[in-house]
Amino acid sequence: MIRPPSQSYGQLLVELGQGTPDLVVLDAGLGTSMETADFRAAYPDRYFNLGIAEQNAVGVASGLAHEGYVPLLHSFANFLVRRAHDQVAVSVAWPGRSVKLIAGHCGLWDGRNGPSHTSYDDLAGILNLPGMLVVEPADQTQTRHLMAEVIAYDGPAYVRLRRHGMPRDLAGAPLNRGSVLVRQAPARPACTVVAAGTMLAEALHAARLLGDTGTHVDLIGVAVLAPANLEPVLQSAARSGMVAVIENHAPHGGLADVVAAAVSPFGLPVHRFTLPKEFLPAGDSDWLLTHCGLAGPQLAARIEQVLDERTSEVG
Template sequence: MIKQDIKKILSSEDEKISTREAYGRKLAELGEIDKNIVVLDCDLSKSTRTAIFAKKFPERFFNFGLAEANMMSAAAGLATMGKIPFASTFGVFATKRACDQVSISIAYPRLNVKICATHTGISVGEDGATHQAIEDAAIMRSFPNMIVISPADGTETRKVIDEIYKYNGPCYIRLCRGNSPVLFNDNYEFKIGRGVKIMDGDKATLISAGFTTSITLEAAKTLEEEGIEVDMINMASIKPVDSEMIIESAKKTGLVITVEDHNVIGGLGSAVCEVLSEKYPVRVIRLGVQDKFGSSGSPAELIKAYGFDKDSIVKTVRENIPA
């Protein structure tokens, strides 16, 4: 069931917002309090929502055109001058097109660049495989010094941006195109390296990140109605991941199911497996993109087709908990 102490941080409103929109609005707010914040984009400012900042602070917004490699290294240069660069583009370009620049210009010298990528996962929808980042978290997670955060909703996005603004070092923030339910209210607090347990149960552990947390929460509620109570954890902080919370829950339930809009290789599912295989081996089932490229389609169609919609999660739990 939903944890008592969690109720005060859950939103009671029935609203939806995309995490990219929440990011864009938050960035424009932060711009007011710190003139060292600069924003970089590659001809996608309307889509990444950095256009809100650009309109307010044109002198601190730099469009690099379609040149992601240049943007990432230039962001590093700005960071050496004491600026706090937020560099945005789609997830596919931020991590694959500019992979070496992020690694060598930003992560290796541990420069204070915030890479906030939008349009991650197959939930991008109609644009299809070329624009759906399914390996971005895997790539970023493998870079030393890089932290990787995948906020669940608009509220968590705002809190994450606040936290990474205070944190001095490179970050990769995984944002989404589509609207998703606002799960948390303003009392919610985000900490790098900390998960949030939303529901308490002992039959299985569900761990999710990004907008899939809202789907996973719905699945957990459905299971509860059937008398199957699960631990349900929102793990926005994919790196560093909250090992303590994962191990504690796994000890209780003995079965862990991860849910993510990302290839099951290298993302949240892998991070959870790494922790458990070393510290407390239990069975882990990874829901998400099963090592295949994305496709065109509506987000809802794709999520169902790729097997991490609510019904798939419920079915997976039902079929795998001990009788």
């Protein structure tokens, strides 16, 4: 889906800069890919291209935050977490600096560049850092809302974004909370489906397909992964008795682990529909979604299979 210019991330940055004079934008030589060029044109004295040197960029951002600025540091998710994890931990998380790490092209959404750019494991390195606000918006409207919250947050934050084609408004209403019941079963849900941020579109497709066949599920979109409010998940799971988590990340270290920890005291099964634990081949995102079994029709079939197996066990 092509985004209207008024909804582009680059234009959002310009708007945020208008309302926050202390906001500065940094990027690691990715002005086009991360859409920071608009901010550079609007506020050239508040933009810094630090080149392909993420460790140094994190250090610079930490220093700017210490001086009272609000730095938004842009790079691809895999480079921010893999290359600069020590600097993020020691220079940002430990002192609680208000550095905002804008991690683009997360997971399979930059699959065309191959394994070196597939950040299938970034959340495993970020969610365990104390004090880190971690968000993964599902659509453009939610991105706008969450970016305002991230900037206002007095501490470090990690924003996980897909590459291009983010839907404008998935649910027909703003997804302005960290955990949102996007689709509710008309009666007792057959399953509680939890989708992390960028996978909500495919999960919604799957939920609609299941509904068309008479299998109704609760679908909950989670955009704030830390600190996560999982109360809607727990309420739904108490009725369905089963949880399925869909996310654009490896099987462990991400939202699936967060959800499993929350529901395990109740003895409820958690099924993980995630990226496989393997180095993915290069390919566009649609191809990779199918390759990983995460396209909407595949998810519907996989959830249906789990439900059938559950019925057989009970029988």
